[in-house]
Amino acid sequence: MISQFLHELDRFTGLFIATTNNATVLDKSAYRRFDLKIQFRSMRHEQAMRMLENLGQSIGIPHKPDALAERRLQKLTGLNPGDFNVLYRRHQIQPAKADYPTLIDQLEEELEFRKQG
Numbered sequence: 001m002i003s004q005f006l007h008e009l010d011r012f013t014g015l016f017i018a019t020t021n022n023a024t025v026l027d028k029s030a031y032r033r034f035d036l037k038i039q040f041r042s043m044r045h046e047q048a049m050r051m052l053e054n055l056g057q058s059i060g061i062p063h064k065p066d067a068l069a070e071r072r073l074q075k076l077t078g079l080n081p082g083d084f085n086v087l088y089r090r091h092q093i094q095p096a097k098a099d100y101p102t103l104i105d106q107l108e109e110e111l112e113f114r115k116q117g
Helices: 002-011 030-034 043-057 065-075 079-094 100-117
Strands: none
Touching: 002 030, 043 065, 043 079, 043 100, 065 100, 079 100
């Protein structure tokens, strides 16, 4: 099946765009055929902190995260903007009184869910 895909890819004359969450599983022969590869890295702590503040504001938390929330957030590695978007959409579907500890708990759950695949 890989050889058929590679054959079709070699013959294709248009613009082909592909995405993956795990480039390490791609066949090396296929990987070489992609002329441009873009990697989106996980967010830095400062970026995640800004996203948490923005999320909090958008769902009605009237203050910024405290030092404890910042330390908890700093321990979370692998966050991306989509994780915060999931929490925002969840709040739109099922509004509830929110606070930063609860948001960080939910971010931890998102990371754990992604690890489980």
